[in-house]
Amino acid sequence: MLTMLAWNSSDVTEPMFILKGFPGLEDIHSWLSVPFCLAYLVAFIGNVTILSVIWVEPSLHQPMYYFLSILALTDLGMSMSTLPTMLTVLWLDVREIHASACYAQLFFIHTFTFLESSVLLAMAFDRFVAICRPLHYSTILTNSAIGKIAMACLLRSMGVVLPTPLLLRRYHYCHINALSHAFCLHQDVLRLSCSSARVNSVYGLCVVIATLGVDSVFILISYALILNAVLSIASREERLKALNTCVSHICVVLIFFVPVIGVSMVHRFGKHLSPIVHILMADIYLLLPPVLNPVVYSVRTKQIRLGILRKFSTMSVINDSTLYPRFLLTGFPGLETRYGLISIPIFLVYATSIAGNITILFIIRTESSLHQPMYYFLSMLALTDLGLSTTTLPTMFSVFWFQAREIPFNACLVQMYFIHVFSIIESAVLLAMAFDRFVAIREPLRYATILTNSVIVGIGLAIAGRALALVFPASFLLKRLQYRVINILSYPFCLHQDLIKTTVSSRWVSSIYGLMVVIFSMGLDSLLLLLSYILILGTVLSIASKAERIKALNTCISHICAVLTFYTPMIGLSMIRRYGQNASPIVHVLMANVYLLVPPLMNPIVYSVKTKQIRDRILRKLKKPKFCLTSQDAWLIALSTRASHVAVLCGFCITIFFFFLIHWFQHNIMHCMHILGANLYFDIPPSFDHIIYDDALLKTLSTCGSVCHCDTEAIVISYVQILCAVFQPSSQDAWLKALSTCDSRVCGMLAFYAPAFFSVMTH
Numbered sequence: 001m002l003t004m005l006a007w008n009s010s011d012v013t014e015p016m017f018i019l020k021g022f023p024g025l026e027d028i029h030s031w032l033s034v035p036f037c038l039a040y041l042v043a044f045i046g047n048v049t050i051l052s053v054i055w056v057e058p059s060l061h062q063p064m065y066y067f068l069s070i071l072a073l074t075d076l077g078m079s080m081s082t083l084p085t086m087l088t089v090l091w092l093d094v095r096e097i098h099a100s101a102c103y104a105q106l107f108f109i110h111t112f113t114f115l116e117s118s119v120l121l122a123m124a125f126d127r128f129v130a131i132c133r134p135l136h137y138s139t140i141l142t143n144s145a146i147g148k149i150a151m152a153c154l155l156r157s158m159g160v161v162l163p164t165p166l167l168l169r170r171y172h173y174c175h176i177n178a179l180s181h182a183f184c185l186h187q188d189v190l191r192l193s194c195s196s197a198r199v200n201s202v203y204g205l206c207v208v209i210a211t212l213g214v215d216s217v218f219i220l221i222s223y224a225l226i227l228n229a230v231l232s233i234a235s236r237e238e239r240l241k242a243l244n245t246c247v248s249h250i251c252v253v254l255i256f257f258v259p260v261i262g263v264s265m266v267h268r269f270g271k272h273l274s275p276i277v278h279i280l281m282a283d284i285y286l287l288l289p290p291v292l293n294p295v296v297y298s299v300r301t302k303q304i305r306l307g308i309l310r311k312f313s314t315m316s317v318i319n320d321s322t323l324y325p326r327f328l329l330t331g332f333p334g335l336e337t338r339y340g341l342i343s344i345p346i347f348l349v350y351a352t353s354i355a356g357n358i359t360i361l362f363i364i365r366t367e368s369s370l371h372q373p374m375y376y377f378l379s380m381l382a383l384t385d386l387g388l389s390t391t392t393l394p395t396m397f398s399v400f401w402f403q404a405r406e407i408p409f410n411a412c413l414v415q416m417y418f419i420h421v422f423s424i425i426e427s428a429v430l431l432a433m434a435f436d437r438f439v440a441i442r443e444p445l446r447y448a449t450i451l452t453n454s455v456i457v458g459i460g461l462a463i464a465g466r467a468l469a470l471v472f473p474a475s476f477l478l479k480r481l482q483y484r485v486i487n488i489l490s491y492p493f494c495l496h497q498d499l500i501k502t503t504v505s506s507r508w509v510s511s512i513y514g515l516m517v518v519i520f521s522m523g524l525d526s527l528l529l530l531l532s533y534i535l536i537l538g539t540v541l542s543i544a545s546k547a548e549r550i551k552a553l554n555t556c557i558s559h560i561c562a563v564l565t566f567y568t569p570m571i572g573l574s575m576i577r578r579y580g581q582n583a584s585p586i587v588h589v590l591m592a593n594v595y596l597l598v599p600p601l602m603n604p605i606v607y608s609v610k611t612k613q614i615r616d617r618i619l620r621k622l623k624k625p626k627f628c629l630t631s632q633d634a635w636l637i638a639l640s641t642r643a644s645h646v647a648v649l650c651g652f653c654i655t656i657f658f659f660f661l662i663h664w665f666q667h668n669i670m671h672c673m674h675i676l677g678a679n680l681y682f683d684i685p686p687s688f689d690h691i692i693y694d695d696a697l698l699k700t701l702s703t704c705g706s707v708c709h710c711d712t713e714a715i716v717i718s719y720v721q722i723l724c725a726v727f728q729p730s731s732q733d734a735w736l737k738a739l740s741t742c743d744s745r746v747c748g749m750l751a752f753y754a755p756a757f758f759s760v761m762t763h
Contacts, residue, residue, distance in 0.1 A: 015099045017189070018178040021089045023275050030365060033090035039287050040086075043079045046294030047072040053307040060303060063141035064130070067123045068297060068304075070150050071252070074116045075290035081108040082183045082286055084457070089182040092376075094453040099173075102184040103165035109286065110161045110186060114207075116289065117215040118153035120253050124222040127246050132229040160207045167203065171195040180275065181282050187267070216257060223250075248300040252293050259285040325483035327412050327502075328405045329395055329492045333585045336403065343400035349597050350396075353389045356604030357382040363617045370613060373451035374440070377433045378607060378614075380460055381562070384429055385600035388422040391415060392493045392596055399492040407494070409483075413475045416494040419596070420474070424467040424517075426599065427525040430563050432459050434532040437556050442539045470517045477510040478503075490585070491592045497577070522570070529563060558610040565602045569595040 021029050050072040054060045085105065088094040097105075130137050164186055171193040179188050190200050226246065233239045263285045266278055297304050331339060360382040364370045395415065398404040407415075440447050478499055487502035496514050500507050536556065543549045573595045576588055607614050 015173045015177060016096050017099065017102050017184065017192070019085055019089050019095045019097055019182050019184075020179055020275075020279070021095075021182055022279060025276075026093070029090045029093065033087065036086060036090065036283075036287075039291050040079055040083055043075060043287070043290035043294075046298070047076045047079075047290065049308060050294045050297060050304065053304060057307045060307060063126055063137075063146055064123075065303075066143075066146050067119060067126055070153075071116065071119045071123070071293060074112055074119055075293055077108065078112040078116065078286060079290045081105060081112060084461070085184075086182045088453075088457055092453060092457070094457065096454075097184070099169075102179075102189060103168060106184040106186050106189060107161055107165050109183065110164065111157045113286075114157040114160065114211045115153055116256060117212050118157060120249070120256060121215045121218055121222075122149050122153060123249050124219045124253075127249055128222045128226055130245065131226050131242050157211070160211060163203065164200070164207075167200045168193075171200075181279055183286070185282070212257075212260065219253060248297050251296045251300065252289070255292050255296070256289045259288055325409050326486050327407050327409060327494070327499075328486065328488045329399050329407055329494075330405070330488060330490055330585075330589065331399045331492050332589055335586075339400045339403065343397065346396065346400065346593075346597075349601050350389060350393055353385065353597070353600040353604070356608070357386045357389075357600065359618065360604050360607065360614065363614060367617050370617065373436050373447070373456055374433070375613075376453075376456050377429060377436055380429045380463070381426065381433070381603060384422050384426045385603055387418070388426065388596060389600045391418045391422060395494075396492050412489075412494040412499065413478060416478075416496055416499060417471055417475050419493065420471045420496060420517075421467045424470060424521045425463055426566060427522045428463040428466065430559070430566060431525045431528055431532075432463065433559050433562075434529050437559055438532045438536055440555065441536050441552050466521070470521055474510065474514060474517065477513060481505050481507065481510065491589055493592075493596070495592070522567075526567060533560075558607050561606045561610065562599070562603050565606070566599045569598055 022032060025032065051069055054065045054069050082105075085097060126141060129140050133140065168186075168189055172195045173192050177192050179185075179192070181188060186200075186204055190204070193200075223246070230239050230242045233242065259281070263281045266273065266281045270277065298308060299305065332342060335342060361379055364375045364379050392415075395407060436451060439450050443450065474496055478496070481500075481503040482505040483503055489498050489502070491498060496510075500510050500514070503510075533556075540549050540552045543552065569591065573591045576583060576591045580587060608618060609615065
């Protein structure tokens, strides 16, 4: 809500500014965020690629490419300056920003803008020297001269922008402090001041003239001199060759200055235009150069293009003597002929994981009552689970469906990087959720003031930054190692410990670094999780009322289940790798699959079943249509009313089918199957009874055990008669209501007879 904020010398409260997305299109901000996310992603990947190629290619260590590196760094800074507020407005609808944060953002935005203009002028000077003074090129543009030019550009940009936020802090803001964009600009903040803004206006105009204006004039002069020098060349081919070296620079100059001129014209003469036009022009002005500059130089500059191809292609020869190592993924050894059948439960797991996590995100996004810290952290967990699932999905199905086991070394490193990044992020998100529960139980009155939206966004960025930074060096350390020509991995995906095992050179640096990463991420997170729950338990035990204690603990059940779902398979995989060297390779592959597939599968199920708010919203979404139901729609609604039962039973049936296939095709683990069948037969029905039945019905079942274990034939006959009675001519609502009284009974019957059938088959 927009608020009137007054700030004067007697009021020490810092003013708040209100950012703006696309007015009138707030309902589709999440959809509008898609092209912006793609633009930021392209800008980030493109500029990082330019920097990495210039860094690793010695032939590109020349003045022209040094200036291009400075331009890429500037574009990265420009993108990162606007990204936080842009995505918080479009994703989370968080529009408030403190004045200090706003001043800091406008400082960096204008600094990088003026820096980009200066770098373009320096690149024009580079082209001028290369064409007009080719014999003196290397002596004029030495490394020290380039360093001094870069430092001068940076100091000039920071120096002219630094007084701007200092002057803005002196003003009073007594109007509705609503900005015109999703980020802070000097002219936008200045418009909100109710003090005299003459000094800032004049200073801002002088800065623009002294930077963008002067730079553009000198760029024009440079190209006038270049054109004069080119026209004096006798050979037409030489003239074209000389001009061709300037095409990329001319393109990026136009990409930068045309939006600048456009946004100035719209701001000056387009007062009557829609606000969306102004916002769109400002977004283009700040986003277009970082997106298109790396594309232009990658396409138009042959040396950059060849460097990228050499860096990322899968050519088999390096330096004409050494070969790229080849890595072969492994599915289930000995069961290659049955991969088609084994892929069915794996496919169902992926489908359930993706559908479940997308459902969680959709429900939280569309239900305003769920816009609370607990559900924001749950959204982060769902996004992490989606990332973890989609990271392993390509290689998993390429192995099981197409038996395409070979994976390029660089692709393997990328997959390994994202697998470990998302694993560390999941551990950190679970810790953040434990902190959320700790604050909610220990400081309930201060919960909303401690976990504000800005704090949650900061926690999310810190989690992502930590994971990215910890795993990033691991890829480079692995890149330095030597491998055999053909390397066989242990799983259908790439893991750090698996890649280290295949190296033939010294691996102690990578091994120690990997151990330190695990200790300082998952190890530290698990200790802090344990500490959080010790403090929570101490707080709960101090509550006098037993009902209140149970209610407080009940809010933690879903999170405890998610923690166990994540850490138990991880500990199991570590134990198998350490002490299970003699175990079948299938056991190792199975544990690795459980470690990566079970958390994304079970987390949405656990939160949908155990969290009343999520469950009610899902059922409300599914029950929404109430008009002219067909018989098929009625069946779908009847099934959706027990969606949690169906989800749990689907997960159970997938597990049964998976183990049954292994039993059928691998007789040497028969004994394990016997034990599994017996445990399922005796353990599953009581566990499922607590999930499926109401408390009153559960008491009846406990006193009438014979009812649960009635004869199969009698059950079948009973349900045939029930169906006949239900489908007698009557109202649609009546037979839906009649069927809904039987669903718990059917689930309980399946929970009893499926393990019994499995136990008989294994024996």
